[in-house]
Amino acid sequence: MPAELKTASAASGEARVDLPGSKSVAREERTVRNQGDPVISRRTNYEDQAGRNAQRQEGRAEGKPGVGSLHSSARQPQGIGAEEREGGDRTTQPVQATSAVGTTGQSWPTFLRAIADKARKDPNHRFGDLYRHLNEESLRASFYLLRKAAASGVDGVTFRQYERNLEDNLANLVERLKRKSYHARLVRRKYIPKGNGKLRPLGIPTLEDKLLQCAVTQILMAIYEADFLLCSYAYRPQRGPHDAVRELTDELHWGKHNFVVEADIKGFFDHLQHDPLMEMLGRRIQDGALLRLIRKWLKAGILEEDGRVIHPELGTPQGGVISPVLANVYLHYVLDLWCEKVYLKSCTVKAKLIGYDDDIVVRFRNREDATRFPAALAERLAKFGLEVEPTKTKVLEFGRDAARQARARGERPGTFDFLGFTHYCSRTKDGKRFRMKRVTSRKKFRAKVVNLKESLKQMRVMPTRWILEQVGRKLRGHYAYYGVSDNHRGLVRFYREATKLLYKWLNRRSQRRSYQWAEFKQLLQRFPLPLPCVRVHLFYRSPNDCLGSRVR
Numbered sequence: 001m002p003a004e005l006k007t008a009s010a011a012s013g014e015a016r017v018d019l020p021g022s023k024s025v026a027r028e029e030r031t032v033r034n035q036g037d038p039v040i041s042r043r044t045n046y047e048d049q050a051g052r053n054a055q056r057q058e059g060r061a062e063g064k065p066g067v068g069s070l071h072s073s074a075r076q077p078q079g080i081g082a083e084e085r086e087g088g089d090r091t092t093q094p095v096q097a098t099s100a101v102g103t104t105g106q107s108w109p110t111f112l113r114a115i116a117d118k119a120r121k122d123p124n125h126r127f128g129d130l131y132r133h134l135n136e137e138s139l140r141a142s143f144y145l146l147r148k149a150a151a152s153g154v155d156g157v158t159f160r161q162y163e164r165n166l167e168d169n170l171a172n173l174v175e176r177l178k179r180k181s182y183h184a185r186l187v188r189r190k191y192i193p194k195g196n197g198k199l200r201p202l203g204i205p206t207l208e209d210k211l212l213q214c215a216v217t218q219i220l221m222a223i224y225e226a227d228f229l230l231c232s233y234a235y236r237p238q239r240g241p242h243d244a245v246r247e248l249t250d251e252l253h254w255g256k257h258n259f260v261v262e263a264d265i266k267g268f269f270d271h272l273q274h275d276p277l278m279e280m281l282g283r284r285i286q287d288g289a290l291l292r293l294i295r296k297w298l299k300a301g302i303l304e305e306d307g308r309v310i311h312p313e314l315g316t317p318q319g320g321v322i323s324p325v326l327a328n329v330y331l332h333y334v335l336d337l338w339c340e341k342v343y344l345k346s347c348t349v350k351a352k353l354i355g356y357d358d359d360i361v362v363r364f365r366n367r368e369d370a371t372r373f374p375a376a377l378a379e380r381l382a383k384f385g386l387e388v389e390p391t392k393t394k395v396l397e398f399g400r401d402a403a404r405q406a407r408a409r410g411e412r413p414g415t416f417d418f419l420g421f422t423h424y425c426s427r428t429k430d431g432k433r434f435r436m437k438r439v440t441s442r443k444k445f446r447a448k449v450v451n452l453k454e455s456l457k458q459m460r461v462m463p464t465r466w467i468l469e470q471v472g473r474k475l476r477g478h479y480a481y482y483g484v485s486d487n488h489r490g491l492v493r494f495y496r497e498a499t500k501l502l503y504k505w506l507n508r509r510s511q512r513r514s515y516q517w518a519e520f521k522q523l524l525q526r527f528p529l530p531l532p533c534v535r536v537h538l539f540y541r542s543p544n545d546c547l548g549s550r551v552r
Contacts, residue, residue: 109138112222119284120226126282130219131289134177134212136170142214143170146207146321153206154186154303162207173208180289184209184300186309187317194447201270203302203317213297213322216290220325223284228328229336234357235324241419244356245438245484246538248418251352252436257363258399259370262416263377264392265358269323270315272330273385274298280333297322314385327357334384335360343376361418363399370395398425400434420444420482437486438538445490448478449497456505464506468527471502475530483535491532499529 108116111133118125143166148159162169176182185206191199205213221237228236233244251257278295285291302310302317316323336355339362344351349365360377364370374395378388396414397406403425406413413425421438428435440448452474459467478494503520507513515523 108218108222109141112218115219115222116225119223123227126284126286127223128286130285130287131177131293133219134174134215136167136174138215139170139173139211140166142218143211145214146210150210151188151190151204153204153209154188155206157207159207162211169208173212177212182212182293182296184296186301186303187320189302189304189317190319191305193451200318202319203323204319205297205300205317205321209297209300210321212293213320216293217322217325219290220281220322220329224325224329224332227284228332229340231340231353232328232332232336232355234355235328241356241481242484242536242538244354245419245421248354248361248423249436249438249538251354251363252399252423253434255352255363255399256401257352257365258397258402259364259367259395260398260416261360261362261364261370261373261395262393262418263360263362263374264389265360265381266387266389268331268358268386269318269327271385271387272315272327274314276384277326277330280329294322294326298326330384331355331358334381334386338380339377343373356419359418361416398423403434417441417443421484421487426486438484439487440482440490440494444482445494448494449501452498453501453505456501460505460509464523465527467502467506468523468529471498472529474498479530479533479535483533485534485536485538488532488534491534495529495532499524 115127115130119127143163146159150159152158173182185208187203187205187209190202190204192202194200225236233239233241233247252260274295277298278291281291281294297320298316299311302312304310316326336353339353344353344362347364347366347369349369351362351364351366351369353360353362355361362370362373364373374388374393381388394416396416398414398416403413406425415422415424417423420441422441423436423438426435426437427433452471455470455474456467459470475495475498479491482494483491503515503517506515506520
C-alpha cells in the first residue's frame with residue numbers, strides 16, 4: 001500500500017490522519033423526514049408493479065426488521081481521540097444513486113437525502129451506522145431497480161424467479177445480514193468482443209448479490225456525490241458522455257487552449273488495488289460492517305468459462321452493480337484530486353481536465369505544461385499499481401490558434417478520440433470562423449458494423465419483418481448516441497452500411513436469392529428503417545455560433 005496515502009493531504013489526492021470522528025445527525029435526519037419534499041411527491045420505483053400498492057420510501061418503516069447498529073463494529077483510524085468517537089455509531093445519512101441503477105436524488109428515500117445533505121455540508125464527516133439501512137424496505141426498493149432481463153449468475157436465479165417469493169427471500173437475506181452470515185457468491189465470467197480483436201471480461205454476480213450491491217451503491221453515491229469534482233462525468237446521476245463531450249466542445253471552441261493531452265489507463269478495472277480502495281472508503285465511512293461487506297464482493301471468486309475458479313487479488317469485476325461507484329471513488333483520490341489540486345495548479349497557464357472513467361482529456365495553453373503531463377501522470381498512477389496505455393496517450397496541438405498555425409504551414413491540425421467521437425478542427429459553414437467538430441471514430445464505426453454483421457448472420461433464419469424491427473432498434477440506438485451536431489454524415493454512412501448488410505444476409509437464407517435491389521427497396525418502403533437524424537445538439541455559449549448539422 002502506498003505510504004503517501006497516510007501522510008499527504010486530501011487536497012492533493014492523498015490520505016489524511018486528522019479526519020474528525022463521526023457525530024450524530026439524527027436531529028437533522030428527523031428534520032428532513034418531517035419536511036419531506038415540498039415540490040415533488042416521492043414514489044417508489046416499484047409503485048407501478050402489478051399487484052403492489054405504492055409505498056413511501058422512508059428510511060426504515062415501523063416494525064420492519066432492519067440491521068441495527070448493534071451489529072456495526074466501526075473501527076477508528078489511529079490518532080482519533082475518544083472525544084471525537086463519541087456518538088459515532090449513531091450517524092445516519094446517504095445520497096443519490098448512480099446511473100447504474102437509474103435513480104436520482106429526487107427519488108431517494110428520506111434517509112438517503114439526509115446522508116447527502118450531511119455529506120454536502122460537512123466534507124470531513126465520517127458516516128457510521130449505515131449497515132442498519134440494509135433492511136427489507138430498502139432492499140425491496142432496490143430489487144425493482146434491477147434489470148429484469150439481465151443475465152443470471154452462477155445460481156441461475158432470474159429476476160422473475162426471485163420475485164415469486166420476494167418477501168420471504170428478503171426476510172431471509174436481512175436475517176443473514178443481521179447474523180453476519182451473508183457470503184458473496186462466485187461471479188460468473190463472460191467475455192464479449194471489444195471490436196479490436198480483443199475480449200472484454202465481464203463479471204455477472206448472482207441476483208441476490210446484485211440486489212444488495214444496488215442498495216449499498218445508493219448509500220455510497222449519497223455520500224460521495226458531494227465530494228466528486230465537476231471534471232468527472234462517468235456513472236453519475238444526471239451526467240453522461242454527451243455532457244462530457246458538450247463541455248469539451250465548449251472549452252475547445254471558446255477557450256484559448258492550444259494543446260490537448262489524450263490519455264487512457266491500461267486495464268483500470270482489472271488492476272484496481274483493494275487495500276488502498278478500502279482506505280479511501282474509510283475516510284468517509286466508519287461503519288466496519290459495511291466496509292467488510294464491500295470487501296467480500298471485491299474478494300469474491302470468479303468462475304471462468306472453462307470451469308476454473310480464480311480468487312482475485314486486484315480489480316473489481318466489470319458488470320457488477322457496485323463496480324462503477326467504487327471505480328469513481330478510486331479515481332477521485334488517485335487522479336481527479338491530484339490533477340486538479342496539484343498538477344494543474346503548478347502549470348504556468350490555466351489548464352482543465354475532463355475525465356470519463358479511465359478516459360482522460362486535458363487542455364493546456366502552454367506547450368511545456370502539456371509535454372510533461374504524460375510522464376507526471378505515469379508516475380502518479382504507478383504509485384497505485386496502474387499504467388498509462390501508450391497506444392492511447394498522445395500530446396497534440398489543437399484549438400483555434402493551433403489550427404491557424406497548421407494551415408499557415410500547409411498542414412492539417414491533429415485529431416483525437418474521446419468517448420467514441422473523433423474531434424477535429426474545422427470551420428463554420430461560411431468558412432469565416434473556427435469550429436471544433438466531431439465524427440464517429442473509425443474504431444467505433446468498424447466495431448458497430450462488425451457487430452451488426454454478426455447479429456444479422458444469426459438472425460437471418462427469423463421472419464423478415466422481425467429482422468427489420470431488430471435492425472431498426474439497432475439504428476435508433478446508434479442515432480441516440482452518435483447523433484450529435486456535425487455527425488450527420490457519420491450517421492448516413494452507418495445507415496448505408498446497415499442497408500447493404502441487410503440486403504446481403506436476407507439473400508443468404510437459402511441457395512436462391514430472395515430479393516433484387518428493386519424488390520428490396522419495395523420491402524423497405526413497406527417496412528421503413530429509421531432515417532439518420534441528429535438528436536443531441538451541442539450548443540455553444542453564443543446562439544449565433546450554433547451551426548450544428550441539420551436534423552433530417
